[in-house]
Amino acid sequence: MSPFELTVVMYHYVRDPGDRCEAGTGIPGLGVAQFEAQVARLAREHAMIAWPDLRDFLVEEKPLPASACLLTFDDGLLDHFHNVFPILRAHGLSGLFFALAREDGEPLTLAHQIHFLLPVLTCQGLRDAVWNWLTPVQQESFILAEGRYEARFNSGSPDDPTLILKSVLQREFADEARPILSELFERHIGDEAATARDYYLSRAQIAVMAAGGMHFGGHSRSHPWFDWIGTAAQTMEIAASAEWLHGIEPGPWAFAYPYGGFNARSPGLLQAHGFVAGLTTREHISQTEPYGIGRYDGESLRHDWDAIERGRVRRDV
Ligand SMILES: [Zn+2]
Numbered sequence: 463m464s465p466f467e468l469t470v471v472m473y474h475y476v477r478d479p480g481d482r483c484e485a486g487t488g489i490p491g492l493g494v495a496q497f498e499a500q501v502a503r504l505a506r507e508h509a510m511i512a513w514p515d516l517r518d519f520l521v522e523e524k525p526l527p528a529s530a531c532l533l534t535f536d537d538g539l540l541d542h543f544h545n546v547f548p549i550l551r552a553h554g555l556s557g558l559f560f561a562l563a564r565e566d567g568e569p570l571t572l573a574h575q576i577h578f579l580l581p582v583l584t585c586q587g588l589r590d591a592v593w594n595w596l597t598p599v600q601q602e603s604f605i606l607a608e609g610r611y612e613a614r615f616n617s618g619s620p621d622d623p624t625l626i627l628k629s630v631l632q633r634e635f636a637d638e639a640r641p642i643l644s645e646l647f648e649r650h651i652g653d654e655a656a657t658a659r660d661y662y663l664s665r666a667q668i669a670v671m672a673a674g675g676m677h678f679g680g681h682s683r684s685h686p687w688f689d690w691i692g693t694a695a696q697t698m699e700i701a702a703s704a705e706w707l708h709g710i711e712p713g714p715w716a717f718a719y720p721y722g723g724f725n726a727r728s729p730g731l732l733q734a735h736g737f738v739a740g741l742t743t744r745e746h747i748s749q750t751e752p753y754g755i756g757r758y759d760g761e762s763l764r765h766d767w768d769a770i771e772r773g774r775v776r777r778d779v
Contacts (some may be wrong), residue, residue: 488581511558513677560718563706575643679716711716729753
């Protein structure tokens with residue numbers, strides 16, 4: 463396909479400290495007023511589109527408006543019902559929500575267990591708590607894995623240790639970490655299933671949002687790194703999303719890669735399961751590949767609005 467210009471912005475947590483979504487968890491997010499200001503500015507500077515506009519462009523080559531912009535929201539969080547949906551409705555806008563293929567009552571994913579535990583235990587505390595659960599052999603491979611990410615994330619940033627810990631837990635130790643983190647959750651926070659119920663969108667909330675002009679896409683079932691898991695696991699994750707989307711959103715659908723990770727097999731697997739778009743976390747506006755569509759993080763735009771402008775300039779070079 464020939465390159466096309468599209469600005470996509472990605473959001474996760476949209477919340478204020480102490481509101482019903484943050485609920486004293488200490489999990490930070492983009493403030494609600496900041497989110498509304500960003501949306502208003504994007505709407506002034508761009509032609510805001512909805513998922514069906516992009517779908518029709520990809521499937522039928524129906525043209526997009528100049529300076530098109532699409533708002534996307536990952537993980538199917540309660541924030542999107544209480545804090546995002548009303549603002550989008552007030553501005554006459556639609557969002558594309560990449561929710562996990564889960565049913566009401568299922569526990570947290572590993573990614574979100576980590577989000578809850580980090581503010582409570584701190585990075586070092588979480589690392590030590592996990593460490594105590596590992597066998598000596600596991601501890602040895604844990605250190606080796608940390609060493610590999612230390613070499614990769616050696617930026618001198620205070621975020622480095624958190625990135626390293628998350629990387630090891632989400633990849634090498636994903637299978638081992640889940641039950642350990644569930645134990646830590648029960649010990650330090652409380653009932654994980656009850657927390658999950660008040661953390662993810664319910665089926666009923668999704669139905670209300672869909673009836674209110676919002677659109678839904680796939681984001682896998684268990685939120686793994688697609689560039690880490692095998693092809694069979696990737697296929698299961700994508701198939702779960704396709705099955706989940708039936709009855710929620712008419713196909714073909716869009717998919718957001720968990721953590722933005724994907725590999726050479728991902729586009730073909732998505733295509734085989736009824737997905738026509740794959741959204742990444744790479745920042746670019748000039749889109750050359752429907753399964754590698756770039757997105758800007760709304761939380762980074764808060765500090766660096768010009769990133770979008772630079773993305774445009776890079777295209778022109
Ligand atoms: Zn996600």
